[in-house]
Amino acid sequence: MSIKKIIEGKKEWRAHVARVKALPQDYQIVYKEMQKYLFKVGPVELGEGIGLLSEILSFLEEGAAAGKDVLEVTGTDVAAFCDALIEDSKTYLDLYQESVNQKVSKDKKE
Amino acid sequence: MGNFREMMKGVLEGCVLEIISRGETYGYEITQKLRELGFNDVVEGTVYTITMRLEKNNLVNIEKKPSTIGPPRKFYTLNAAGEEHLKIFWQKWEVVSSKLNKLKEN
Amino acid sequence: MNFFERITGSDMTKEMKAFEERAKLLPAEYQAAWKEIINNLWIHGDFTGRNLMPFIESSLELLEVTAADGQSIEEVLGDDIKGFCSALVGDEGAKTYRDKWRDQLNNNVARKLGGLK
Incomplete structure (x- = not known):
C-alpha cells in the first residue's frame, strides 16, 4: 500500500501513470518494458524529472489515437528504438567512468 | 547489418532535414514520405528518434498544434542552423557519392 | 566497516537515509533485492x-515503479542481482549485460x- 503512496503521492507522477493507464493494452505493455529498460541503462535525463518518459508517452499516445498497432509505430526492435532515443545522452555509467578516469589522471600527476 | 544501420542513420537524418525544409510537416507525414521513397523499414519511431535529435540540437522550430485525434501534434520547420546543417549534409553527400561512383566506374 | 560508514559527507548520509526510508516501503521481496543491490554496489565500489x-x-x-506495478522481482532484475550491479557500474561484462x-x-x-x- 505505502509504496503506491510514495510514488503516486507525487502529483506529476500520478498524472503520468494515469496517462499510461489510458493507453490501449498493447501500448501499455511496450511502454512499461521501455521504462524498465531505461531505468536500468540510466540516461541522466531520468534524474531530471519525467521529461523523457513524458515525451515517449506523447509519441505513443499519438500512435494509439491513430488506431495503429504499437509495434507499427515503434518498430519490432523496441530496444533499438530505446537506444536511439538516448543515443546522445550520457548515462550514469558514463559519468561514473569519467569521474574515475579523472581521479586516475589526477593521482598520476601527484 | 549493424554497419548498415550506422550508415543509414546519417542518411536518414539528411532525408528528414530535406523533407522538413520543403515546408512545415509532422512525424507521420515524414514517415510516409520516406516510405514512398522506398525506405520500407522506416516506422514512426525511427523518425521520432531523428526529430528528437534535431530538436535537441536546435536545428528545428517546433509548433504544437491540436489534432483532431489524440494529443497535440508537433510540427517542424527548419531554423537557420538547420538550413546550414542541411547544406553541409548535401555537400558531404556529393563528396561521398562522387568518389564512390568514380571507384565503381574505374 | 559497512557501506554507510564508508560514504563520507553528512549531506550524502542524509541522502542515503532518505533512500533507506523509501526502501522500507517496498514489498518484502523487493526490500531483499534492494539490500543485495546495495551490498553488491559496495563490493564493486572503490569509490567515495x-x-x-x-x-x-x-x-x-x-x-518503486515496478513494485507499484505489481511485477515480480525476477521479472524486473532477472535472477542475477550481482550481474545487474556489475552492469550498472560498468564492470567487465557490462556490455554483455x-x-x-x-x-x-x-x-x-x-x-x-x-x-x-
Missing part, C-alpha cells in the same frame, strides 16, 4: 560513494503482446 548515488537512486526508482537487457526487453514485449491475442 558520491558518484555511486545516481546508481542507487535509479535502482530504487526502478524498484546491456545486450541481455535489450533481449529481455524485446522478448518480454513479444511474449506479452502474444498473450493478448
Whole structure:
C-alpha cells in the first residue's frame, strides 16, 4: 500500500501513470518494458524529472489515437528504438567512468 | 547489418532535414514520405528518434498544434542552423557519392 | 566497516537515509533485492560513494515503479542481482549485460503482446 503512496503521492507522477493507464493494452505493455529498460541503462535525463518518459508517452499516445498497432509505430526492435532515443545522452555509467578516469589522471600527476 | 544501420542513420537524418525544409510537416507525414521513397523499414519511431535529435540540437522550430485525434501534434520547420546543417549534409553527400561512383566506374 | 560508514559527507548520509526510508516501503521481496543491490554496489565500489548515488537512486526508482506495478522481482532484475550491479557500474561484462537487457526487453514485449491475442 505505502509504496503506491510514495510514488503516486507525487502529483506529476500520478498524472503520468494515469496517462499510461489510458493507453490501449498493447501500448501499455511496450511502454512499461521501455521504462524498465531505461531505468536500468540510466540516461541522466531520468534524474531530471519525467521529461523523457513524458515525451515517449506523447509519441505513443499519438500512435494509439491513430488506431495503429504499437509495434507499427515503434518498430519490432523496441530496444533499438530505446537506444536511439538516448543515443546522445550520457548515462550514469558514463559519468561514473569519467569521474574515475579523472581521479586516475589526477593521482598520476601527484 | 549493424554497419548498415550506422550508415543509414546519417542518411536518414539528411532525408528528414530535406523533407522538413520543403515546408512545415509532422512525424507521420515524414514517415510516409520516406516510405514512398522506398525506405520500407522506416516506422514512426525511427523518425521520432531523428526529430528528437534535431530538436535537441536546435536545428528545428517546433509548433504544437491540436489534432483532431489524440494529443497535440508537433510540427517542424527548419531554423537557420538547420538550413546550414542541411547544406553541409548535401555537400558531404556529393563528396561521398562522387568518389564512390568514380571507384565503381574505374 | 559497512557501506554507510564508508560514504563520507553528512549531506550524502542524509541522502542515503532518505533512500533507506523509501526502501522500507517496498514489498518484502523487493526490500531483499534492494539490500543485495546495495551490498553488491559496495563490493564493486572503490569509490567515495558520491558518484555511486545516481546508481542507487535509479535502482530504487526502478524498484518503486515496478513494485507499484505489481511485477515480480525476477521479472524486473532477472535472477542475477550481482550481474545487474556489475552492469550498472560498468564492470567487465557490462556490455554483455546491456545486450541481455535489450533481449529481455524485446522478448518480454513479444511474449506479452502474444498473450493478448
